[in-house]
Amino acid sequence: MADETSKADLRKHVVAKAMVDPAFRAKLFAAPHEVFGEHPSEADRAGLERLKRMLPALDDIVTSLAGEVLCGGGGGCGGLA
Numbered sequence: 001m002a003d004e005t006s007k008a009d010l011r012k013h014v015v016a017k018a019m020v021d022p023a024f025r026a027k028l029f030a031a032p033h034e035v036f037g038e039h040p041s042e043a044d045r046a047g048l049e050r051l052k053r054m055l056p057a058l059d060d061i062v063t064s065l066a067g068e069v070l071c072g073g074g075g076g077c078g079g080l081a
Contacts, residue, residue: 007041007043010036011043011044011047014028014035014036014047015047018051019051019055019058025055028048029048029052032044032045
């Protein structure tokens, strides 16, 4: 059971890091075995597919939030966000 918990914790960490680190994300998609080990599990591969599908929406959310933070509610940003 502890082994399954540690694998789930690893998946959570990997997803969190991939969401905020584009270089890590590129490495993860190009060479998942370097992150998950020589043979990524079916759950690991399924998680990568879910992450790929949700990334465009996530990028939109991050862009929107950055605009809110940088422009104080979206006003007069001068093209920064």
